[in-house]
Amino acid sequence: MAHSETVDRILDAAEILFAEKGFSETSLRMITSKAKVNLAAVNYHFGSKNALIQAVFSRFLGPLSRLMEQGLKEKGWDEDCDKAPTLEDILRLYTRSLLRIPTNHDNGVSIFMRLMGLAYTQSQGHLRRYLEQEYSRTFRLFMYFVKQSTPELSTEERFWRIQFTMGSVAFTMSSIQPLTEILEDSADAKVDPEAVVNYLVPYLLAGLQAASVNSKM
Amino acid sequence: MAHSETVDRILDAAEILFAEKGFSETSLRMITSKAKVNLAAVNYHFGSKNALIQAVFSRFLGPLSRLMEQGLKEKGWDEDCDKAPTLEDILRLYTRSLLRIPTNHDNGVSIFMRLMGLAYTQSQGHLRRYLEQEYSRTFRLFMYFVKQSTPELSTEERFWRIQFTMGSVAFTMSSIQPLTEILEDSADAKVDPEAVVNYLVPYLLAGLQAASVNSKM
DNA sequence: TTGCGCATCAAACGTATGTTTTAAACATTC
DNA sequence: GAATGTTTAAAACATACGTTTGATGCGCAA
16 A cells, blocks of 8 residues: 555545544545545555554554654663653653644644544454554553652552553543533634643642552551 | 333343443344344334433433432532532542442443443443433532632633543543453453542542642742 | 556445334233 | 233345445556
């Protein structure tokens, strides 16, 4: 599948519709008619609908994982560096990378975040498997740093706190559009993901650093 | 739609399949064959698939909102009580109510939580509308108490923090089953929602009570 | 110009969906 | 025992889906 005008148009239309409606609720006919290409083009270029879903994610996640690893390298942070990053350092680095994903249109970032939320919640087995095997390295690095900076937590409690954290991010971002509309009480609300992230980081930080349940007694 | 054996069998099968696969991914034929009833029974008793989905939620949410409001009454907490509850009081009360929903089978609570997660993420417009109009009272009460106990937050920051909080809960609960399996690294892991909630409350509490972004400077 | 490979197109394929219909059995109540 | 409301059964409905096909057009190298 080489780079072509049609391929991009399909991906553009697909990512918007998937983010709006979900994967099962978006038909190939919706996608191709929005993209103004022939119905058969999807199966011709991608092979199947599932492969298209994966391609939509790859277009985001390739640059994103590169951004994250490059950020780590610039700071000189890795498994055995002399000056380990704080938890806030890590959260800032990862969220900032999120905000800098290159996209085609204005709402690109919130679309991507909504997609990630859907990927986790919607039980698309093939997607989950694909993401895990393709981007496990980046994720493991994050886990490693969290572990370094929260040594007082038990493995189990840390595990759950990381889940809570991912939950906040995934869920919030997946509904950032309707939520912003509720807040501003107007339909044409301009979403500013950066502002939300500024609220998000202190919240997550406090949660991750809260006194351990076990150490209480 | 009166109470009947068939109705319950349909609801039982539906809630399990919906939680497993999602709404769109579950067909009426899957449900009726699992419930061992005739295909036409769903449309006879409920009218439509969407109405069935709503009925599945009602069976949980009716008792739940009653549990919550009853808990508030027992403590004497309402809009103008003399001794206002702390944030921890509120979180404990609501999470404890969650854990006490009456269900038919062992995994009832985690099934319900998974369903709530799906309801929020999967963009089933009709469901969202139904839930908002049906259970807005209970939700507004929660919002009110959070506001009372976090007076230092701006309306906007409090709004987002509540979203983060709901995100942690919804997301974690919606994937509590696979997550527990990952943690225990065994397929027959016994899920204990109560333990997870014990980890969850301090995390949420710390996040909600974190120093405000604006007060920093 | 001829031939080849790729892209596009309309059309059809087979399957699955939610819903409706008809009929016959069953239970319960007055 | 007639009447009413439930349940089953089997079939068909119309529609939508993902996918495949075969013809057509296009650009480019031989």
